[in-house]
Amino acid sequence: MKMAGDNDSVAAVQCINIKKHYGRGAHRLDVLQNLNMFVPQGSIYGLLGPSGCGKTTLLRCILGRLSMDHGTIWTLGKLPGTIGHGVPGSMVGYMPQETALYEDFTISETLNYFGTIHGMPRDVLQGRKEFLINLLDLPSMDSMIRNLSGGQKRRVSFAAALVQSPPLLILDEPTVGVDPLLRIRIWEHLLAFAKEWNTTIILTTHYIEEARQANIVGLMRNGKLLSESPPQDLIDCYQMPTLEDVFLKLCVQDSERRGDDEEQAQSTAVVVHSINGAVERNVSSSQEDVVFSSDSAMLIDESRHVCKPGPSKLRCSDIFLSPAHLWALMVKNIIRIMRNPGILFFTVVIPILQTSLFCLAVGNDPRDLSVAVANLDHPPILSKLYLQQIDNYTVHQIPVDTLSLGKAGVRSGEYWGVIEMGANFSVDLLKRFQNYSSADNATIQGGSVHVYLDMTNSQIAISLQQKLLEAFQNFTQKLLPNPQIAEIPVVFEPPIYGSTRTKFVDFAAPGIILTIIFFLAMGVTALSLVTERKEGLLDRSWVAGVSSTEVMLAHILVTGLLTIIQIILVLVFILAVFKIPNEGSLALITLLCILQGFCGQAFGLFSSSVCSTEITVMQFTQGFFYPIILMSGIIWPIQSMPDVLYYISLCLPQTYANEGLRNILSKGWGMEHFEVWLGYVITLAWSLVFLTLSAVFLRIRK
Numbered sequence: 001m002k003m004a005g006d007n008d009s010v011a012a013v014q015c016i017n018i019k020k021h022y023g024r025g026a027h028r029l030d031v032l033q034n035l036n037m038f039v040p041q042g043s044i045y046g047l048l049g050p051s052g053c054g055k056t057t058l059l060r061c062i063l064g065r066l067s068m069d070h071g072t073i074w075t076l077g078k079l080p081g082t083i084g085h086g087v088p089g090s091m092v093g094y095m096p097q098e099t100a101l102y103e104d105f106t107i108s109e110t111l112n113y114f115g116t117i118h119g120m121p122r123d124v125l126q127g128r129k130e131f132l133i134n135l136l137d138l139p140s141m142d143s144m145i146r147n148l149s150g151g152q153k154r155r156v157s158f159a160a161a162l163v164q165s166p167p168l169l170i171l172d173e174p175t176v177g178v179d180p181l182l183r184i185r186i187w188e189h190l191l192a193f194a195k196e197w198n199t200t201i202i203l204t205t206h207y208i209e210e211a212r213q214a215n216i217v218g219l220m221r222n223g224k225l226l227s228e229s230p231p232q233d234l235i236d237c238y239q240m241p242t243l244e245d246v247f248l249k250l251c252v253q254d255s256e257r258r259g260d261d262e263e264q265a266q267s268t269a270v271v272v273h274s275i276n277g278a279v280e281r282n283v284s285s286s287q288e289d290v291v292f293s294s295d296s297a298m299l300i301d302e303s304r305h306v307c308k309p310g311p312s313k314l315r316c317s318d319i320f321l322s323p324a325h326l327w328a329l330m331v332k333n334i335i336r337i338m339r340n341p342g343i344l345f346f347t348v349v350i351p352i353l354q355t356s357l358f359c360l361a362v363g364n365d366p367r368d369l370s371v372a373v374a375n376l377d378h379p380p381i382l383s384k385l386y387l388q389q390i391d392n393y394t395v396h397q398i399p400v401d402t403l404s405l406g407k408a409g410v411r412s413g414e415y416w417g418v419i420e421m422g423a424n425f426s427v428d429l430l431k432r433f434q435n436y437s438s439a440d441n442a443t444i445q446g447g448s449v450h451v452y453l454d455m456t457n458s459q460i461a462i463s464l465q466q467k468l469l470e471a472f473q474n475f476t477q478k479l480l481p482n483p484q485i486a487e488i489p490v491v492f493e494p495p496i497y498g499s500t501r502t503k504f505v506d507f508a509a510p511g512i513i514l515t516i517i518f519f520l521a522m523g524v525t526a527l528s529l530v531t532e533r534k535e536g537l538l539d540r541s542w543v544a545g546v547s548s549t550e551v552m553l554a555h556i557l558v559t560g561l562l563t564i565i566q567i568i569l570v571l572v573f574i575l576a577v578f579k580i581p582n583e584g585s586l587a588l589i590t591l592l593c594i595l596q597g598f599c600g601q602a603f604g605l606f607s608s609s610v611c612s613t614e615i616t617v618m619q620f621t622q623g624f625f626y627p628i629i630l631m632s633g634i635i636w637p638i639q640s641m642p643d644v645l646y647y648i649s650l651c652l653p654q655t656y657a658n659e660g661l662r663n664i665l666s667k668g669w670g671m672e673h674f675e676v677w678l679g680y681v682i683t684l685a686w687s688l689v690f691l692t693l694s695a696v697f698l699r700i701r702k
C-alpha cells in the first residue's frame with residue numbers, strides 16, 4: 001500500500017514476520033511472534049504496550065543489536081548491521097530506557113564523545129552542542145552529569161541521541177519518570193524534528209494518551225501488534241473517547257480470539273482504514289494485508305515500498321578500525337581514569353607497596369629465635385668458644401641447667417630448640433681432633449654438639465641448622481691449623497651460577513615481579529568493561545557504531561600506559577631500591593614485563609567479556625590467582641610437582657616467563673637461550689588467546 005502525495009509512502013523501518021524468543025525448554029519465552037511493522041519515513045511512530053510485551057526487544061532487533069529467530073527487518077533501506085550501512089552507526093540516534101551516561105563526564109564531554117564517534121568536525125560539533133543545550137534547556141556545558149537532576153539527565157541522554165542529526169531516532173521510553181511539563185516539551189521537539197528535518201522517530205511509551213500526537217501508533221500485546229494505525233482513526237473506528245479505551249477493547253478482542261484459535265491469534269492485526277473521512281476496520285492475518293492509512297483521504301493499493309538500497313559507500317572504517325572511534329574511546333577512557341582517584345592510587349601506590357612488602361617481608365634471616373643452651377661442659381673451654389661463634393642476630397641463647405629443662409621449654413613453645421654439650425665436651429673433642437682414626441664412639445658422642453629442634457616450622461628449623469653449622473665452621477677455623485679436617489668429604493666448590501649465599505628472595509623475585517605486573521594490569525582492565533556494560537553505556541556505544549575490537553584496543557592502549565608506569569615502579573624498587581641481584585639485560589627484562597602486562601590486560605578483557613557483574617569478575621579472577629601463584633614455579637620449583645600438575649603448570653601463562661626472567665636475572669642469559677625465548681613466545685601466545693576469546697565473547701554478548 002502506498003499513501004498519496006509525499007514521501008510518507010516509503011518505509012524508514014519495515015519488520016516482516018519477526019519472531020524472537022529468550023531462554024530454552026521450560027524457560028522459553030516467545031517475546032515477538034510473527035510481528036509486522038511499517039514505519040513511514042518522516043513519521044512519529046508510537047509503540048505502545050504493557051510492560052514486558054516486547055517493545056525494547058523489538059527496538060533492539062531494529063537497531064541490529066539482537067538477532068531474530070525469523071523474519072526480516074529493513075532499516076533505511078538496508079538490513080541493520082550491513083557493512084557500509086549506518087545502522088548501527090551514525091544514521092540512527094538511540095536513547096535507551098536507562099539514562100546510560102558517564103556520570104563522571106560533563107555535558108560537553110558527553111556530547112563530544114558521541115559527536116567524535118560519529119566523526120563530526122570540531123566546529124560543527126561545537127555549534128550542534130550549543131544548539132542542543134538551548135533547545136533542550138540544559139544547564140551549562142561544564143555541569144557534571146552526576147550533579148544533574150533526573151529530568152536533566154534524560155534530556156542530556158536525548159541530546160546524545162540527537163547530536164549527529166540522524167535520519168532515524170529510536171527512543172525507548174523518553175518520557176518515563178519525566179514531569180508533565182517536560183513531557184510536553186519533549187513532544188514539541190519530536191514533532192518539530194519530524195516536520196522540519198523529516199526525521200523518522202520510533203518511540204515506546206506506557207502513557208498511551210501522549211501517543212495521540214504520533215502519526216501512527218502500534219498497539220502491542222504479547223509480542224505482536226494488535227493494531228497499527230493513526231491514533232484518531234482508531235478512536236473514530238471504535239468510537240471510544242480515548243486511545244486507552246481502544247487499546248483495552250483490542251486487548252479483550254485479542255483474548256477472545258486467542259481462546260477461539262490460538263494459531264490465528266498469533267498473527268492477526270487490526271488495521272483501520274480511513275477513506276474519505278469514513279473509517280473501516282480490517283482484521284488481517286498476513287504481512288501483505290497489513291495496511292495503514294494516513295489522515296489524508298486516499299488509499300493506493302500497492303505493495304509497500306522500502307527505501308531503495310542506495311549505492312553502498314563503503315568506508316575503510318567499516319571494515320578496519322575507525323580512527324574517530326578509537327580516539328573517542330581513548331579520550332573517554334582517559335577522562336574516566338583521571339576523574340577516578342582510586343585508579344590513580346591503585347596505579348602508583350599498589351605496585352610500590354607490593355614490591356616493598358615482598359622485599360621486606362620475604363627471604364630475610366629470622367631473628368631473635370630463643371634457643372635453650374644446656375652447657376654441661378667442665379671446664380667449658382671449647383664449648384664456650386663454639387657458643388661465641390653462633391650468630392646472635394638469629395639465635396638468642398638462653399642457658400638452662402639440664403637438657404630436660406630445655407626440652408620442656410621446647411614442648412611448651414618457649415624455645416625453638418635445645419643445644420646440649422656434655423660434661424666432657426672439651427676433652428672429648430680435643431681427643432677426636434688429635435686422633436681422628438682411633439676415636440671411639442663414646443669420645444665422638446661426648447665431643448659432639450647435640451641439637452634438639454622444633455621442626456614444625458621448617459624455615460626456622462633450616463635457618464637454625466644453617467647457623468649452628470656455620471658457627472661450627474668458624475669454630476674449627478679458630479681452633480685447628482687445618483679446619484678442612486673437620487669437614488665432611490663432600491666439598492661444594494664455588495658455584496657456576498649464583499653464589500653460595502643465594503637467598504629465597506632471589507629465587508622468588510622473578511615470579512613476584514611478573515605476578516604483580518600481570519594481576520595489576522588485569523585489575524585495571526577487568527572492571528572497566530563490566531561497569532560500562534552494566535550501566536548500558538557499552539550498549540549505547542555499540543549502537544553508535546563502535547566495534548568490539550575498537551573498544552578492546554582503546555582499553556588496552558589507555559590502560560597500557562598505566563601498566564607501563566607500574567612496570568617502571570616495580571623494576572625501580574626491585575632492582576634499584578632493594579637491589580635484587582641482576583646479571584642480565586635491563587631491556588630484555590623490561591620487554592618481558594611489558595608482554596606480561598599486556599597478557600594481564602588481555603586476561604582482564606577476557607574476564608570482563610565473560611562476566612556480567614563486578615562480583616563475578618572478582619570471583620573469576622580470584623579463581624585464577626592462587627593456581628597461577630602456586631603452579632607457575634613462583635614459590636616452589638615446578639620440578640617437584642606430580643607429573644600431571646607439572647605438565648599443567650607448563651601450560652600456564654606465567655611458568656615459562658617466570659623461568660625465562662629467572663634465567664635473565666640470575667644467569668645473565670639472553671635471547672640466544674631457548675628457555676628465555678619460550679618466556680616471550682608463550683606470553684605472547686596467551687595474550688592472543690585471551691584477546692581472541694574476549695573478541696568472541698564480546699561479540700556473542702553484544
Ligand SMILES: Nc1ncnc2c1ncn2[C@@H]1O[C@H](COP(=O)(O)OP(=O)(O)OP(=O)(O)O)[C@@H](O)[C@H]1O
Pocket residue numbers: 022023029031049050051052053054055056057058097
Ligand atoms: N536478555 C533476556 N533474557 C531473557 N528474557 C528477557 C531478556 N530481555 C528481556 N526479556 C524478557 O522478555 C520480555 C520482553 O522484554 P522487553 O524488555 O522487550 O519488554 P518491554 O515491553 O520493553 O517492557 P518495558 O515496557 O517494561 O520496558 C520480558 O518478559 C523480559 O523479562
